[in-house]
Amino acid sequence: DLHMPGMDGFNLVQSLRASAEFENLPIIMLTSDKDVEVELQLIKLGADVYLAKNQDPRLLCSHAKRLLAKSKSRSAA
Numbered sequence: 001d002l003h004m005p006g007m008d009g010f011n012l013v014q015s016l017r018a019s020a021e022f023e024n025l026p027i028i029m030l031t032s033d034k035d036v037e038v039e040l041q042l043i044k045l046g047a048d049v050y051l052a053k054n055q056d057p058r059l060l061c062s063h064a065k066r067l068l069a070k071s072k073s074r075s076a077a
Contacts, residue, residue, distance in 0.1 A: 002031045002038070010045065017046035024074065026067035030060065 002009035009029055016022040028049040029042050039050040049063045 002029070002033055002042075009042065013042060013045045013047050024071070026071055028060070028063055028067070 004012070007015075009031065013027055013029075016025055016027060026049075027047045028051065029047045030051050030053060032053050034052050042050055048067055051060055051063070
């Protein structure tokens, strides 16, 4: 989420992408914000998916499955 106590979503994405240990970790941002500029900024920082909480939950499941499959294929190589 973007609005977490202690660290916002922007800082979290930046921290994960700056860490060698987590640089390839799939990141799905799930938030109530609907600002396209925020979405573009988070994707630019390295978020893989940006979803609004009011969207169909099947989208979240579909993105999660896709990212897990992609992650598994990377680790198998």
